[in-house]
Amino acid sequence: MDEYKREKLEIELLCSGIYDAYGYDFRQYAKASFTRRINQFVSDNGYSSITRLLAEILHNEDLIHTLIKSISVTTSDMFRDPHIFKLIRATVIPYLKTFPNIRIWHAACGRGEEVFSMAIMLKEEKIYDNCTIYATDMNDAALESVQKGIYHISRIKDFTGNYIKSGGRSSLSDYYHAKYNNVKFDNKLLENVTFANHNLSVDSIFLEANLILCRNAMIYFDSNLQKRVLNLLDGSLSNGGILCIGSKESLVGTELAHNYKSLSDGMKIYKKVPGYA
Ligand SMILES: C[S@@+](CC[C@H](N)C(=O)[O-])C[C@H]1O[C@@H](n2cnc3c(N)ncnc32)[C@H](O)[C@@H]1O
Known part of the structure; x- marks a missing residue:
């Protein structure tokens, strides 16, 4: 053979x-x-x-x-694609503020850079206390790593650059302390975060969320699995909810496309508006 x-x-x-x-x-x-x-x-x-x-x-x-x-590829960055976080701050946060209780799902959260980035933004926008945040991944080691909140100090320069570009209102150093070659992010940022093992290829609808971020996992899937995951995310998002996917991922050409309105041209962030197109 x-x-x-x-x-x-x-x-x-x-x-x-x-x-x-x-x-x-x-x-x-x-x-x-x-x-x-x-x-x-x-x-x-x-x-x-x-x-x-x-x-x-x-x-x-x-x-x-x-x-x-x-x-598992867990490569990430804090405030990765800072223009997306800037858009979330400008457009999505004011919408979330209209709800007394806000549910956010980080699907395939990796080692937590995205979870901490969002938590910092929610704190700065004073809505963190109204949020219930779910962080899931199929990789238990990644979930443990998020809960430790420790990153190598060499990454702080990029984290800080992205934080500033994303419109951060303070100094990133307010949220961590350095020890030897690492920084540890403040545990308070995880107070409202629940962690769970959830596998996008086999598990089912997770909750009804107002905002779902599922970025940079679907790129590793074939088109059938991408379709399954998009349907699962759709089923887990309330009407009017916001879906944020990775820059190389797409809703275009899927059967869900007509139910989602892009919040900004070229950016992979959408509002669920059934029957939109
Ligand atoms: C590159 S990281 C993305 C982290 C974060 N979402 C971001 O964009 O910064 C990809 C993550 O997808 C997770 N993953 C891969 N397949 C998965 C699956 N079937 N279900 C849940 N998570 C999965 C990996 O364990 C990894 O942590």
Whole structure:
């Protein structure tokens, strides 16, 4: 069997084995980048093949968590795409202020940069106390990392630059303290945050939210899984609610597009207005 065919088959068997054994569904992840990350894991950990890795996973439940931790791409930044946070501050926050209780869902929250960014903004806009915030990811290690709120000090320069560009009203240093080579963000920023493991490929509607951010996870999914996730987000968003997706993700061409109105040309932030188009 040629190498390409064998690798394709091994990946299919790995995905269905993991799904049948543990319920994590990678079967509809974009194949090229998923295969690259699996091959990296195989070589870093000295397995002779993807099939060997599958055999080990089936006999050792801990390994699936190690694998998920290792192949999840959690790269992010505070106030990532600062123009989006600026738009949220200018347009979305005034809308959220009209509700006595506000529900916000960070789906696929990664290591928490987005959660802290939003919490800082909500504090500065004086609506944090009215918010119930849910931060979910399929990767338990990422969720633990958010709760620690610790980032390497070398990242603060970029975090601060983005904070300023996003229209921050104070100084980012008001929200963290530095210790050795790290900074730790204030625990008070997480007071209204509930963490949960939620897997966008298999789990169902999560809540009825006024604002959902699901950024930079769908890029790793194939078009069928993207469709599933968009439907799940749609089902979890109240009418009039706001959906924010990643800059390389899109609603265009999906069956949901006619129910969403872009808040600003070219920006991936939408208001749910059923029957809009
Ligand atoms: C690049 S991070 C995005 C973090 C944050 N949303 C941002 O844009 O800054 C992608 C996250 O998606 C998570 N993820 C990947 N597949 C997932 C799935 N099926 N369900 C939930 N989270 C998933 C990964 O664990 C990772 O933490």
